[in-house]
Amino acid sequence: MSLLQATRQLLPGAADYAPLRQSWKNDLTAGLTVGIVALPLALAFGVSSGAGPAAGLVTAIVAGIVAAVFGGSNVQVSGPTGAMVVVLAPVIATHGLQSLALVTIMAGIIVLAAGALKLGRAVGYIPWPVIEGFTLGIAAIIFLQQVPAAFGVPAGESTNAAMAAFQSLQATDPATLVWPVVLVLVVAAIMVFAPRLHPQLPGSIIGIITATVIAGIADLPVTRIGELPGALPAPSMPFVDPALAATLLGPALTIAALAAIESLLSARVAASISDTGPYDADRELVGQGLASVAAGFFGGMPATGAIARTAVNIRAGAQTRAAAVVHGLVLLGVVYLATGPVSQIPLAALSGVLMVTACRMVSLATLRSVLGSTRADTITFFVTAVITVSFDLILAVEIGIAVAAFFALRSLAKASGVHREELPGQSEDGDEQIALFRLDGALFFGAAERMLERVSAIRNVQVVIIRMSQLQILDATGAKVVAELVTALERRGITVLIKGLQERHLKLARQVGVLESLRHHRHLFAELDDAVEHARSHVRRARQVANDGGEARS
Structure with a gap:
């Protein structure tokens, strides 16, 4: 919109009085x-x-x-x-x-x-x-x-209306x-x-x-x-x-x-x-x-x-x-x-x-x-x-x-949550080594710390999948906490996979380092089945490596 059009919208016009004839x-x-x-x-x-x-x-x-x-x-x-x-x-x-x-x-x-x-x-x-x-x-x-x-007395000295009224009543x-x-x-x-x-x-x-x-x-x-005054005063510019x-x-x-x-x-x-x-x-x-x-x-x-x-x-x-x-x-x-x-x-x-x-x-x-x-x-x-x-x-x-x-943020934080879910489909041997977490609602500064504590407490797993497709709101604090969580889990030897990062959150996640914190760029998934299959492959490879190591020692 041009400046002229914007100015015209702020000024009166004939349309203001269109119904006046009737x-x-x-x-x-x-x-x-x-x-x-x-x-x-x-x-x-x-x-x-x-x-x-x-x-x-x-x-x-x-x-x-x-x-x-x-x-x-x-x-x-x-x-x-x-x-x-x-x-x-x-x-x-x-x-x-x-x-x-x-x-x-x-x-x-x-x-x-x-x-x-x-x-x-x-x-x-x-x-x-x-x-x-x-x-x-x-x-x-x-x-x-x-x-x-109302009581016919002078106003009180206080600038507060309640105090001034009380002072006036004292002088009644x-x-x-x-x-x-x-x-x-x-x-x-x-x-x-x-x-x-x-x-x-x-x-x-x-x-x-x-x-x-x-x-x-x-x-x-x-x-x-x-x-x-018996007439409207003449306009004048006050002394400044x-x-x-x-x-x-x-x-x-x-x-x-x-x-x-x-x-x-x-x-x-x-x-x-x-x-x-x-x-x-x-x-x-x-x-x-x-x-x-x-x-x-x-x-x-x-x-x-x-x-x-x-x-x-x-x-x-x-x-x-x-x-x-x-x-x-x-x-x-x-x-x-x-x-x-x-x-x-x-x-x-x-x-x-x-x-x-x-x-x-x-x-x-x-x-x-x-x-x-x-x-x-x-x-x-x-x-x-x-x-x-x-x-x-x-x-x-x-x-x-x-x-x-x-109160609105507190309600939003309460409505948000992190939930551990069962893996979809038939269970397979080794699924106990995979933890699937779903993030709901809003991940912002008021709720991010709770998510961090819940997921960080996970033990005895090899892979963590974080589902973010249900996440409606993500701010910089929430994205930063996700990056810190991924880094902390990877440091403990736990592979982290992220599923369903929405397009509107992708730029923010990239800017605060969520994607960089992943072990591999392929650990970002659009479909849950693909993420679960990738997690199971990690578990199978880890078991294979463990078995090969055991055979070599024997």
Whole structure:
């Protein structure tokens, strides 16, 4: 494929909107619906990250539209998400709000480069228990981050969400506690019960409106969102301080990795629950990278694909990416027409929205599925979740993958084996001097030592036949162990014959010295009968030599 063709595949085209003539009504309805749902989430995630409600709203608008146009999914909705808040909040707390635009653009460039380098399919290697454990950890962090606003107290000093929530609770004043908690409960109750009355009722919007009206009529002493800009800010290039950029490189890599993982997982889920066609993983990364870069120029946050908003978009009937564009335009209308009422929303109401959202991120059916699976998957799930909450998100994914890989290799090693077999056909005199071993499954670094010990322990034989035709996996360590085994047996005077070395393993076996370790190049066989006959001929010759020697001495 030429560079031009590869580039074209990563860019939007007319085919993205081919069904629009028939689907525009559904796309318009879906865009309006998901725009209403996205408004409180955008505001809440902006506040929770420390960037402010305006940054969340700007991100939902700019990144939502850019990702819709350039992304690789037809129905994905992008914007600020809880996972991004978790990793972004410590960056803003440590380096200040002036770091937001720079780290957002840096992370966007990294994601864009990953898409251009065709790294999109890498997310397919993340095991399911790791994904679910990561999601549980993210949900717990989002919930814990809302504790200060929900109780009307300042956030704790710790960068760990659990510790910060505990510190906030220690500073709770009963006199100021009641009203924020009441508003949280009102919003949560409406979000839970509204869909039961009608599936299309936007519980989060109704809950926030209700809480805002109650707080306004009763003049409750609760913190509000505050003034919002009445227009989209003009794009600007942030000042690039080389020292700050170097400091932010690590966080930018973390944000980029998280954005790529979350966006691709969301796109994959969207493709599985909709009939709008597959997604292009590499193009999705390009779109998300461009979305974050654009959001950074407007003072926004890093963006990712949002699973919850994407699911709402699909359920509302979206067929093309035009629905996600409409969602962004709806939010843009809020900026120009409704910032006054939005500024009066209590922060406790937004906390209620995020607390319910966090709880909904954890599916009881999924939990039962994970816990009802293998012990290895259960351990991987809990290890990932605990590390996500306790330490670091990307570290949690890395350790989760390492734990899953360990258990997978252990299972593979257990499924592999070396078995001694009887020689085929009728037995002949001298067959007791021939040992036939069959290698099964995988001969790799996790299983090679066991094979070496089993075959090396053989005694009182003259010929060993090693059957390798059933061997599915052979790595360099396994091949090297075979070479060492052959050398060791030959040194003891035992002739080694290898049968069934597959063509795909032949090059590796030659490179690490398996073939050189054989006494003769004819000791490599394709058929078992030929190998057995050759082994019997060795035994007969050895007996003949022994008999001739005995006659000579007599």
